[in-house]
Amino acid sequence: MTMTPRLSKAVLTSHITVSVGWFGAVAVFIVLAVAGLTAQENQLARSAYVAMELSAWYVIVPFCIASLLTGVIQATGTKWGVFKFYWIVVKLFLTVALTILLLLHMQPIEYLAGVAADANFSNANNSGRVINLIAKAGAALTALLFITTVSVYKPWGKINMLPYAGTQNGKVQLGKRWSSYALFGLIVLIVIFIITHLLGGGMPKH
Numbered sequence: 001m002t003m004t005p006r007l008s009k010a011v012l013t014s015h016i017t018v019s020v021g022w023f024g025a026v027a028v029f030i031v032l033a034v035a036g037l038t039a040q041e042n043q044l045a046r047s048a049y050v051a052m053e054l055s056a057w058y059v060i061v062p063f064c065i066a067s068l069l070t071g072v073i074q075a076t077g078t079k080w081g082v083f084k085f086y087w088i089v090v091k092l093f094l095t096v097a098l099t100i101l102l103l104l105h106m107q108p109i110e111y112l113a114g115v116a117a118d119a120n121f122s123n124a125n126n127s128g129r130v131i132n133l134i135a136k137a138g139a140a141l142t143a144l145l146f147i148t149t150v151s152v153y154k155p156w157g158k159i160n161m162l163p164y165a166g167t168q169n170g171k172v173q174l175g176k177r178w179s180s181y182a183l184f185g186l187i188v189l190i191v192i193f194i195i196t197h198l199l200g201g202g203m204p205k206h
Contacts, residue, residue, distance in 0.1 A: 011070055023144045023148070032049075032055065037130045050117065052113065111129075
């Protein structure tokens with residue numbers, strides 16, 4: 001079912017708003033983490049780490065899920081479709097992957113905030129955990145920037161569901177299979193990254 005132009009614009013506006021909010025919230029999360037890591041006083045570090053958990057649960061996670069849902073709704077209800085263009089599939093796959101990784105990393109964020117709430121908290125003893133979260137948030141920020149770039153430039157074109165593009169002068173012309181191979185390779189690399197990330201100690205042990 002195709003949305004009306006007015007409804008389509010409303011959904012697109014919502015999608016852009018929550019996507020930009022998601023990017024900004026992750027940037028703020030990194031600022032809080034750096035502030036806590038470099039704080040000279042434990043009280044300041046404790047406050048920053050508690051604020052990180054609050055921003056993650058009440059800002060980053062809602063914006064992340066809202067971006068995913070509004071993106072799917074926008075694609076489904078317009079001419080773009082969900083699986084008609086390579087760039088939309090890449091955006092969808094990356095957004096789903098980021099959502100999964102975000103939810104998985106809420107546990108160490110909660111743990112850090114819980115430790116910071118203790119009066120005997122030592123910032124020096126948790127620096128490694130904070131640096132790990134900063135690195136993961138930075139990677140997420142880079143991925144979000146890539147998704148934004150894909151949305152603007154719309155590379156790779158339309159997905160050709162047929163094995164051949166057609167014939168010309170009696171000769172069979174191969175479709176742009178390199179696009180399919182590039183997309184498939186990108187997805188495989190992302191899947192490998194997620195698996196190795198989780199199996200290789202991506203989730204800090206408590």
